[in-house]
Amino acid sequence: MLPTAVAATLVVTAAGITMAQTAAGEQRTTRAAATVLDLDATQVVAVREAQAAEVATTVEIAERRQAAVLQTSAVKGRVEAKQRAARVAARKAAEEKKRQAAEKKRKARVAAARAKAERASHRWVRAIRTGLLTSDFGPRWGKTHDGLDIGASTGTPLYAMSKGTVILSDEVFSFGNKVEIRYWDGTVSWYGHLSRRDVRTGDTVMPGDQVGLVGNTGHSFGSHLHLEIHPTGGDNPVDPAPWLRQRGIMVG
Ligand SMILES: [Zn+2]
Structure with a gap:
């Protein structure tokens, strides 16, 4: 101590x-x-x-x-955040893939429906359901008869033969009431002597749309349809008979 x-x-x-x-x-x-x-x-x-x-x-x-x-x-927090972000990204990618697949299907359906509608609109139907062929294409009375005459009673409906545009609906000398339709392939049809026109110039028509009624107007002797076919669209008529036969819509 x-x-x-x-x-x-x-x-x-x-x-x-x-x-x-x-x-x-x-x-x-x-x-x-x-x-x-x-x-x-x-x-x-x-x-x-x-x-x-x-x-x-x-x-x-x-x-x-x-x-x-x-x-x-x-560090743990950062790892968890990364994992969460990865899960979110994976879910979003899966959703996007699903959406794209659905969109692809939808587009295919639309395209198929459009193709079907186009095929339907490009089909050819008769200008008149029933009638009697009374005059052929060719020489008649010293000049050329530029179409077919199909006899039918006044008031018989006339139809557009396919999808097209009405390029003339008017009363024309000698043709009387006349309807011209330019079809999707460029062919122009003339319907003459109608008692009534049901379309106007500029109208779009679909196969089978009624465009007027058979009549006896203009230079005509008896109720009939005067039908001309101009394949190139100009005033260059061909015999409608083979043209109609090729499309399965010849009348008479
Ligand atoms: Zn004629």
């Missing part, structure tokens, strides 16, 4: 270092589990420094652990 104003007792235990300060000369008890040392002032300072260093180390370790935990958590 050294003669100092203040002495200290250092108790070293298994759990660590603790220090109890005592007054000089105080009676001390020696514990079975601890080693009790008597220290002078210098030694006390050293011990305190050691303690402070240990505390600092402990704090530092705790801080490092905390930082490591935070870092791990941040």
Whole structure:
């Protein structure tokens, strides 16, 4: 025991270092589990420094652990965010693929419907359902008869033979009421002597649309349809009979 104003007792235990300060000369008890040392002032300072260093180390370790935990958590968060983003992207890609497939199907349906409609609009039908061929194409009365005459009673409906545009609907000398239709293939048909016209110039017609009625107007002796076919569109008539036969729409 050294003669100092203040002495200290250092108790070293298994759990660590603790220090109890005592007054000089105080009676001390020696514990079975601890080693009790008597220290002078210098030694006390050293011990305190050691303690402070240990505390600092402990704090530092705790801080490092905390930082490591935070870092791990941040990394985990980033990984999870990436995984979420990947899942979202995969779902979106699947949805887009599905949408594209549906769109492709829809376009195919539209194209098929359009093709079907076009085939339907390009079919050929009879100008008149029933009639009697009364005059052929060719020489007649010293000049050329430019079409067929098909006898039918006044008021019998006349139809567009395919899809086309009405390029003339008017009363014309000798033809009487006349309707000209230019079809999708460029052929022009002339219908003459109508009792009534049901279309106007510029109208679009579809196969079988009614365009007028059989009559006896203009230079005509008896109710009939005068039908001419101009394949090139100009005033260049051909015999309608073979042309009609080729399309399966010959009358009489
Ligand atoms: Zn005629």
